[in-house]
Amino acid sequence: MQEEDEKKLVKKALSGDQRAFKTLVDQYERLVLHIVSPLVGISQDREDICQDVFVKVYQGLSSFKHNSRLSTWIGNIAYNTSVNFLRKKRAFLLDDLKISGNENDETIRTDIAPLSEYSEFQELITPEQELVKKETRLSVSEAIDKLPKLHKMTVILFHYEELSLKEIGMILNVPENTVKSYLFRGRNKLKDLIKL
Amino acid sequence: MENVHLTDEQIQNYFDGVCEANEKIFIKGHLQTCADCKKELEKLTSIDQIIKAEFKITPLSFNLSDKVAKTIFKREKRPVAIPAILLHVLLILSGIVGAGYCLNLSLHDSSIMLILTVMLSLLLYFFMSYSEIRKLQIKSKMLA
Numbered sequence: 001m002q003e004e005d006e007k008k009l010v011k012k013a014l015s016g017d018q019r020a021f022k023t024l025v026d027q028y029e030r031l032v033l034h035i036v037s038p039l040v041g042i043s044q045d046r047e048d049i050c051q052d053v054f055v056k057v058y059q060g061l062s063s064f065k066h067n068s069r070l071s072t073w074i075g076n077i078a079y080n081t082s083v084n085f086l087r088k089k090r091a092f093l094l095d096d097l098k099i100s101g102n103e104n105d106e107t108i109r110t111d112i113a114p115l116s117e118y119s120e121f122q123e124l125i126t127p128e129q130e131l132v133k134k135e136t137r138l139s140v141s142e143a144i145d146k147l148p149k150l151h152k153m154t155v156i157l158f159h160y161e162e163l164s165l166k167e168i169g170m171i172l173n174v175p176e177n178t179v180k181s182y183l184f185r186g187r188n189k190l191k192d193l194i195k196l
Numbered sequence: 197m198e199n200v201h202l203t204d205e206q207i208q209n210y211f212d213g214v215c216e217a218n219e220k221i222f223i224k225g226h227l228q229t230c231a232d233c234k235k236e237l238e239k240l241t242s243i244d245q246i247i248k249a250e251f252k253i254t255p256l257s258f259n260l261s262d263k264v265a266k267t268i269f270k271r272e273k274r275p276v277a278i279p280a281i282l283l284h285v286l287l288i289l290s291g292i293v294g295a296g297y298c299l300n301l302s303l304h305d306s307s308i309m310l311i312l313t314v315m316l317s318l319l320l321y322f323f324m325s326y327s328e329i330r331k332l333q334i335k336s337k338m339l340a
Contacts, residue, residue, distance in 0.1 A: 141252055
């Protein structure tokens, strides 16, 4: 969406135009899904978080000063809402870590505090990773699903949403180099998984 | 020198368009002569194309914009309407009691006057369209 259109839409939504706000939600629903789903998984929680994200967007819209793109701002709200949710659900996070794996990536573990507390479980995923390598070619969706959460999200945001490294960094509250590292690791693993 | 390949990082930086101008020229030159590195770059292009073409995420089971709008605009109604009605009724009551006291009316007359005024006020209140109230509210919110 062009910056001018974005500004018009925000202005209309702020004046109480329900239809304009709904257009805004429709416009950014996919982006929010691409941020929330890799972190939270496909569940009822994901649906609640997506709603919560847009309620927060509405509440904070008057403070949005167009210093960044609207997509980056909404993406950051989606990311923070998901991370806060995960922090509250430590048990869920632990289960998920066992399933999705988390490589030896220091940067990831410093981003979401609870992950660092379960680093000992990294060893548990090795056999599964080995098994994955032996499987036949996976579909791209299946392969992406096997990536660690932040790698998965970065790959989707970069390749599918076509966001820049800088924009992804702003969404995840991390420097550009960290995003590069996520992308590097994510793509290398993808190459193996889809047998390129 | 011919056997030295580009690193994965160099290839990915080149693909992502984030390498320095000098390095870009160097990598471009190398790719023209090295089939292995070119193949690595093609893998990245394939990943990009496959993701764009095949990746699908499970959609939500409901219409998000409808649901969010319903939540937000329903939430907004409550703080607007209820305090407004209460304030209105309170003002009328205090006005009537005050007027009755000043005019030294009997309890019976005061009660009839009270009931009639409340009914009239409520009727007036409901005649005011909801959208008008909302517009006033949004304006005052924005000014605040």
